[in-house]
Amino acid sequence: MNLLAFAARRLAGAVVLLVLLSAAVFAATAVLPGDAVSAVAGVDASETQRAEVRAELGLDRPAVQRYADWAAGAVRGDLGRGFVGERPVADVLATRLPNSLLLAGLTLAVTAPLATLLGLWTGLRGGVADRVVSTSAQILAAVPEFVVAALLVAVLAVWLEVLPRVSVIPLGGTPLDVPDALVLPVLTLSAVGLAVATRLLRASVADTAARPYCEAARLNGVRGVRLAVRHILPNAAGPAVQALTLTTGALVGSAVVVENVFDYPGIGRELQLAVAARDVPMVQGIATALVAVMLAVLLLGDVCARLLGAREGHGR
Amino acid sequence: MSRQIDRRSFLRRGAAGAAALAVGPGLLAACSTDEPGSAGNPGPGSSPRSGGTLRAAFVGGGAAETLDFFNGPSALDLVRARAWHGTLGNLDPSGPDGVRYGVLKGIDIADDLSAYTLHVRPGVRFTDGSRLTSADILHSLSALAARSKLPVYRLAAANFDLARAKADGDLKVVLPTLRPIADGRLILCQGNFLVVKDGTKAFRESMPSCGPFRLTGFTAGQGSAFERYDDHYGHVPHLDGLELRSIADSTARAGALTGGAVDFAHDLSPVTARTLADDAKVELAPTKSPYLVGLSFQLNMSAEPFDDPRVREAFKLAVDREAMVKTVFYGNAEIGNDLPSLGFPDYADGIPQRAHDPGRARALLEEAGADGVKVQLTTGPETPGMVEMATLFVEDLKKIGVRASVRELPPGQLYADFPAYSALPLAGSYQMPVPALSTYQMNTAGGSPSAFGWKKSETDALVAQARAERDPERARELGTRAQRTRWDEGNQVVPVFKPNLNAQAKGVDGIPDDLFEQFPGFSRASLA
Numbered sequence: 001m002n003l004l005a006f007a008a009r010r011l012a013g014a015v016v017l018l019v020l021l022s023a024a025v026f027a028a029t030a031v032l033p034g035d036a037v038s039a040v041a042g043v044d045a046s047e048t049q050r051a052e053v054r055a056e057l058g059l060d061r062p063a064v065q066r067y068a069d070w071a072a073g074a075v076r077g078d079l080g081r082g083f084v085g086e087r088p089v090a091d092v093l094a095t096r097l098p099n100s101l102l103l104a105g106l107t108l109a110v111t112a113p114l115a116t117l118l119g120l121w122t123g124l125r126g127g128v129a130d131r132v133v134s135t136s137a138q139i140l141a142a143v144p145e146f147v148v149a150a151l152l153v154a155v156l157a158v159w160l161e162v163l164p165r166v167s168v169i170p171l172g173g174t175p176l177d178v179p180d181a182l183v184l185p186v187l188t189l190s191a192v193g194l195a196v197a198t199r200l201l202r203a204s205v206a207d208t209a210a211r212p213y214c215e216a217a218r219l220n221g222v223r224g225v226r227l228a229v230r231h232i233l234p235n236a237a238g239p240a241v242q243a244l245t246l247t248t249g250a251l252v253g254s255a256v257v258v259e260n261v262f263d264y265p266g267i268g269r270e271l272q273l274a275v276a277a278r279d280v281p282m283v284q285g286i287a288t289a290l291v292a293v294m295l296a297v298l299l300l301g302d303v304c305a306r307l308l309g310a311r312e313g314h315g316r
Numbered sequence: 317m318s319r320q321i322d323r324r325s326f327l328r329r330g331a332a333g334a335a336a337l338a339v340g341p342g343l344l345a346a347c348s349t350d351e352p353g354s355a356g357n358p359g360p361g362s363s364p365r366s367g368g369t370l371r372a373a374f375v376g377g378g379a380a381e382t383l384d385f386f387n388g389p390s391a392l393d394l395v396r397a398r399a400w401h402g403t404l405g406n407l408d409p410s411g412p413d414g415v416r417y418g419v420l421k422g423i424d425i426a427d428d429l430s431a432y433t434l435h436v437r438p439g440v441r442f443t444d445g446s447r448l449t450s451a452d453i454l455h456s457l458s459a460l461a462a463r464s465k466l467p468v469y470r471l472a473a474a475n476f477d478l479a480r481a482k483a484d485g486d487l488k489v490v491l492p493t494l495r496p497i498a499d500g501r502l503i504l505c506q507g508n509f510l511v512v513k514d515g516t517k518a519f520r521e522s523m524p525s526c527g528p529f530r531l532t533g534f535t536a537g538q539g540s541a542f543e544r545y546d547d548h549y550g551h552v553p554h555l556d557g558l559e560l561r562s563i564a565d566s567t568a569r570a571g572a573l574t575g576g577a578v579d580f581a582h583d584l585s586p587v588t589a590r591t592l593a594d595d596a597k598v599e600l601a602p603t604k605s606p607y608l609v610g611l612s613f614q615l616n617m618s619a620e621p622f623d624d625p626r627v628r629e630a631f632k633l634a635v636d637r638e639a640m641v642k643t644v645f646y647g648n649a650e651i652g653n654d655l656p657s658l659g660f661p662d663y664a665d666g667i668p669q670r671a672h673d674p675g676r677a678r679a680l681l682e683e684a685g686a687d688g689v690k691v692q693l694t695t696g697p698e699t700p701g702m703v704e705m706a707t708l709f710v711e712d713l714k715k716i717g718v719r720a721s722v723r724e725l726p727p728g729q730l731y732a733d734f735p736a737y738s739a740l741p742l743a744g745s746y747q748m749p750v751p752a753l754s755t756y757q758m759n760t761a762g763g764s765p766s767a768f769g770w771k772k773s774e775t776d777a778l779v780a781q782a783r784a785e786r787d788p789e790r791a792r793e794l795g796t797r798a799q800r801t802r803w804d805e806g807n808q809v810v811p812v813f814k815p816n817l818n819a820q821a822k823g824v825d826g827i828p829d830d831l832f833e834q835f836p837g838f839s840r841a842s843l844a
Contacts, residue, residue, distance in 0.1 A: 033729070034734070084377075085380035087379070091379075092378075096379050153571075157571070165572065165574070166563060166575065168561065168572055171535050171561075260564065260565060261565065261568070263564060263572075269564070270378050276732075
């Protein structure tokens with residue numbers, strides 16, 4: 001099967017998955033206790049008032065029908081308006097998603113090369129260095145993001161006072177206007193992402209290093225950087241890319257936490273607000289967009305991995 | 317007005333935003349002019365520096381936030397609106413009518429209490445130069461406020477017949493009451509009824525308005541920027557500019573303050589506030605009585621064992637209030653007496669403080685046949701201290717032999733399903749600072765769901781009578797009798813009142829002079 005057919009098949013799969021997941025998100029919001037009526041009507045509203053608001057929001061219709069309407073709109077690119085504040089969901093996505101993508105992009109830019117280096121080093125070297133790095137990574141991966149954030153804040157913002165404690169973006173500006181405000185959020189996300197990616201890469205490198213052709217290269221006297229660059233890296237790259245794409249999944253979850261800790265104006269914070277208010281269109285729109293981004297990254301990862309995987313055995 | 321008023325903000329913001337809606341009635345503060353001060357005159361005894369831009373951080377509403385404050389329930393929405401638009405008036409116990417008027421010159425009440433006449437202050441101008449008239453007031457109250465889904469704006473609609481409100485010439489508005497009330501000025505002049513131009517439907521950045529500041533920039537979920545409106549009626553602000561920022565997390569707000577990114581941080585958690593105590597650059601500026609939030613436990617009288625008054629009394633006697641003030645708030649709170657609205661003029665302060673008497677509580681339980689009863693207390697982190705309070709209450713209850721446990725819901729859950737909430741047998745909640753009788757009327761009278769099974773038409777009648785009484789002495793007597801029945805037989809434990817823990821940079825001054833202390837105003841603020 002050529003690459004194009006492969007990509008097309010995976011794309012179709014991703015679209016099916018997107019539909020299923022958006023339905024799952026809708027179902028999840030439907031089973032949450034309470035609805036937006038309390039949020040919109042206020043709690044001292046009478047039963048009649050509540051019923052009016054429910055009808056106004058369309059919440060009196062069956063869930064299946066509400067989902068079908070939403071999906072029909074989404075296909076046409078209309079994600080509807082939030083119940084609370086009544087802003088178009090697409091507007092909110094347009095203002096917040098880029099900020100989160102910036103955070104994710106910077107994090108990947110930090111973690112990808114570092115994880116590659118650490119993965120190669122530990123995977124090839126073994127021994128004490130490997131054990132120290134691997135164990136540290138394991139511990140770091142197990143520490144919740146907010147703890148990592150708190151430690152970084154305590155050291156870099158409170159004690160050394162070299163970085164701002166909060167990402168206060170100038171009004172009407174973007175996070176790029178205050179680059180130093182990006183450092184702590186990116187460091188926090190990178191710490192967690194690095195730990196995960198390093199462990200995945202180390203495994204892939206160790207696996208490749210044990211292959212017969214690497215063994216042969218080594219017997220022929222190829223060592224160190226040359227071995228890593230010529231023989232290991234090309235062959236470990238496929239699984240490595242997949243490992244990195246997997247960490248982007250974790251990144252989405254971490255971003256929600258990190259954006260709240262640093263008050264970073266990203267989409268994760270909006271999602272949290274929308275869930276608390278039972279703002280179904282907003283939750284639905286944001287969650288679906290996040291799922292779409294993740295599926296796109298995974299798809300891209302798969303295609304890259306396949307491209308790189310075709311090199312299997314090169315350099316022999 | 318109990319937590320309901322704050323409901324939406326809870327939903328949206330979780331904890332601190334809650335405060336926002338609370339706005340309800342009341343704010344009494346210490347200033348004593350009944351007219352806004354004259355332009356450029358900072359008043360005796362102070363010489364604030366003119367100029368500078370003050371930056372303040374609040375809990376806001378995210379990217380879905382709009383400029384329409386009639387539908388925006390966060391603290392930031394309200395503070396922004398008050399900086400931008402004119403106000404009917406603010407509560408001021410030292411003013412002749414108990415209020416300090418804003419765009420109004422005064423309010424007359426018909427002898428039979430059937431109508432209120434609002435007199436517009438002549439010469440008030442919008443930023444486009446047009447004069448403010450009765451049409452603007454009518455539109456703001458009837459077309460915009462009445463349409464609002466926010467409970468706080470329903471207070472006017474619940475007391476006045478806004479559909480029959482009429483302009484009488486350019487400078488008079490006549491508001492018929494729905495039933496006779498004598499305390500309507502306190503409802504209209506809570507500082508939250510804001511005035512915009514007649515015909516305003518959508519709120520836009522560029523629209524003219526008549527508040528102390530002119531809006532120059534708005535970024536949803538991040539904040540807004542203002543410059544001083546030099547032609548503001550009465551009192552022109554000292555500040556050149558104002559920047560209101562949205563920072564949701566309490567520690568992040570404190571961090572922005574200590575890091576110098578803002579000059580004022582609103583509503584911090586007790587723990588966060590404590591970390592600021594050693595910082596030489598900032599000072600705590602907690603709200604003072606009556607702007608204290610009551611932390612409460614609601615006992616559901618429609619469920620066992622709270623249908624028995626002896627059990628309710630036992631639960632009230634079991635609470636170690638002093639321990640709660642010390643442990644949860646590091647002493648920075650006041651002891652409650654199981655009645656909301658501590659510090660408001662209509663609060664029944666003559667009723668003796670409830671004792672801490674575990675022995676008597678145990679005896680009462682036995683008498684009621686409820687010793688060893690099993691109860692679950694449901695609460696959530698909706699405002700700082702609520703969960704900690706619940707934990708201590710459960711320990712107190714165990715000491716009198718109740719098999720009590722806490723169920724802590726995640727943030728934003730407690731009030732999300734209101735019917736489920738109001739059916740809880742025992743719930744930890746909070747009460748916003750609002751005068752006692754209007755709170756009762758709004759949330760407890762007539763077997764309202766938020767009354768948790770309290771349904772006493774005699775008490776309802778007493779409150780209505782007190783509110784319709786023009787003689788203050790007689791009104792107070794009736795009001796106290798009504799509150800006494802709540803104290804004796806009621807289903808609310810209110811052991812602690814906590815301040816909004818605000819903090820500011822050293823040298824910031826004059827924020828409380830805006831008479832809207834819980835939600836600070838900046839028209840009289842200055843920078844060092």
